Amino acid sequence: MPQLRPPPVPDESDFTSRLRSPAVAARVGVWLGICFAIAFITGLISHEAYVHHPFIAFPTRPVWLYRVTQGLHVTTGTAAIPLLLVKLWTVFPKLFSRPPKKVGLLLVESLERGSIAVLVASSIFQLASGLLNSSQWYPWGFDFRATHYAMAWVAIGALIVHIAVKLPVIRDVLGADIDAGLHDRESMAAAAPISRRGLVRSAFLASGVAVLATAGSTVPLLRRVSVFEIRTGAGPAGIPINTSAKHAGVIPAALSDSYRLTIAYGGRELSFSRQDLEQLRQRTHDLPIACVEGWSASGTWTGVRLRDLLDLVGAPAGHDVRVVSMQTRGAFGTTVLPNQFVDDPLTLLALGLHGEKLALDHGYPCRLIAPDRPGVFQTKWVRKLEVIA
Amino acid sequence: MTAIRAVLIAAGAAAGAFGISLLLGLGQRNLIATVEWLAGGVVLHDGIVGPAVIAAAFVVGRVFRGRVPAAVIVGGIVLATVTVVAIPVLGRFGQRPDNTTLLDGSYGVGWLVFAGLTLLLVLALVVRGRRTSGRADEGGGHGTGPGRR
Numbered sequence A: 001m002p003q004l005r006p007p008p009v010p011d012e013s014d015f016t017s018r019l020r021s022p023a024v025a026a027r028v029g030v031w032l033g034i035c036f037a038i039a040f041i042t043g044l045i046s047h048e049a050y051v052h053h054p055f056i057a058f059p060t061r062p063v064w065l066y067r068v069t070q071g072l073h074v075t076t077g078t079a080a081i082p083l084l085l086v087k088l089w090t091v092f093p094k095l096f097s098r099p100p101k102k103v104g105l106l107l108v109e110s111l112e113r114g115s116i117a118v119l120v121a122s123s124i125f126q127l128a129s130g131l132l133n134s135s136q137w138y139p140w141g142f143d144f145r146a147t148h149y150a151m152a153w154v155a156i157g158a159l160i161v162h163i164a165v166k167l168p169v170i171r172d173v174l175g176a177d178i179d180a181g182l183h184d185r186e187s188m189a190a191a192a193p194i195s196r197r198g199l200v201r202s203a204f205l206a207s208g209v210a211v212l213a214t215a216g217s218t219v220p221l222l223r224r225v226s227v228f229e230i231r232t233g234a235g236p237a238g239i240p241i242n243t244s245a246k247h248a249g250v251i252p253a254a255l256s257d258s259y260r261l262t263i264a265y266g267g268r269e270l271s272f273s274r275q276d277l278e279q280l281r282q283r284t285h286d287l288p289i290a291c292v293e294g295w296s297a298s299g300t301w302t303g304v305r306l307r308d309l310l311d312l313v314g315a316p317a318g319h320d321v322r323v324v325s326m327q328t329r330g331a332f333g334t335t336v337l338p339n340q341f342v343d344d345p346l347t348l349l350a351l352g353l354h355g356e357k358l359a360l361d362h363g364y365p366c367r368l369i370a371p372d373r374p375g376v377f378q379t380k381w382v383r384k385l386e387v388i389a
Numbered sequence B: 001m002t003a004i005r006a007v008l009i010a011a012g013a014a015a016g017a018f019g020i021s022l023l024l025g026l027g028q029r030n031l032i033a034t035v036e037w038l039a040g041g042v043v044l045h046d047g048i049v050g051p052a053v054i055a056a057a058f059v060v061g062r063v064f065r066g067r068v069p070a071a072v073i074v075g076g077i078v079l080a081t082v083t084v085v086a087i088p089v090l091g092r093f094g095q096r097p098d099n100t101t102l103l104d105g106s107y108g109v110g111w112l113v114f115a116g117l118t119l120l121l122v123l124a125l126v127v128r129g130r131r132t133s134g135r136a137d138e139g140g141g142h143g144t145g146p147g148r149r
Helices: A022-050 A065-096 A103-134 A144-175 A196-217 A251-255 A274-279 A306-312 B002-024 B028-063 B070-091 B107-135
Strands: A261-265 A268-272 A282-290 A296-305 A321-325 A334-337 A348-353 A367-369 A382-387
Touching: A022 A065, A022 A103, A022 A144, A022 A196, A065 A103, A065 A196, A065 A282, A065 A296, A065 B028, A065 B070, A103 A144, A103 B028, A103 B070, A144 B002, A144 B028, A196 B070, A261 A306, A268 A274, A274 A348, A282 A348, A282 A367, A296 A306, A296 A367, A306 A348, A306 A382, B002 B028, B028 B070, B070 B107
Parallel strands: A261 A382
Antiparallel strands: A261 A268, A282 A296, A296 A348, A321 A334, A321 A382, A348 A367
């Protein structure tokens, strides 16, 4: 009669593939770490561009800075997904390692495993929430921007702890041949259909393919191979939109004959119809529109220089401006434009794009377009500019 | 090296603590929703993705009777991980009726082209590998003993 046994719980030693080795994990991990570092730094830059009172005043030059940093942020996050999946595969047996019996060792190991749990959970969280946000899919109950920012600190902190804990192993396995077998488990002996080098290269290949397949939303040259780009680049006047006029609830007000733009400074107020604005001196600048979701596009905008308008109410330089939109929905109906953007000669109140009258979805009758600003701050359907004293 | 490790651990712990303090400052509802997603990600990976990959590897091993060509593994890794990246666009979950400039690609066709090209490449490499190993030696093929590339 067969002996009754409890259902088998796998042990670390049951995983016999040669591929699940620290030599593989460290090599994939180096590039994963580089992706995380770039995503973290570019994320901090984006955070600085968003907050009302940043640590450092956000620069207006180069005009493409935010386009590049945010494109990099989303691209490195995308590149990290295949790398993380392969990395987690190589270390999967660790999940089943038996805890040590000595109390002291148990404590150290508990701390280490705790930090790994935080690292894995926060890494999956960051990459998944970032990926979903880039496609404007928000199936969660948390505030994305604030939570993604908070968890970025948790993930990068856990990563630094992980590198510190593993430093001797990392040095050993990176300093030796990938097949040298340093720090391999004894059970790691089974032949695999692919070499360790082959697995590392497959991870890099998958990462590269993921980037090529998605980056067309921000790198127009990649459009043809970017089969999974969030936006093909189509839109009114050849530029996509994020918030439509319908969604913003502006259609009757934006098309109304009684539309007036109000400019206020101190006690002075001036109001302009769209025709009045067209009578003022028009300027044309090439400026990118770059959104936090990673997509961007370059546009040729025509309109009135913001500084010229403010001069009409006698507002001196060096003041921030509150920009009020007609939009009734969304968190960015009223924004504050910092003074360096207010006084920049490239900042326009745009009336046209690519030689056409500004489309309703692009912000007709007029919209703000400033150099090096996140897209959500390029306020559309502007109804009031108020110089903050 | 001990000093470097100690500094790194202190710096990492400080960064993590800062992040957690930010998270706590976002309120209890936000915290609960975040913890659900943190735990959900780990459960999804360790409970479903990890075992599913093991099961898939077992099936592939059976299909090829223990002699799986390397190209099949490479193709599988690329196809599976890139498909994970493409889930949000393939499902068009963020699509909105009022914005036709968002999620406006032919993603299903794109995926079929991507998967088809990957399969074709794998097939070509497998056929080429069979021919070469047939000419070379019977037992060689895809062994990966220490020292082999």
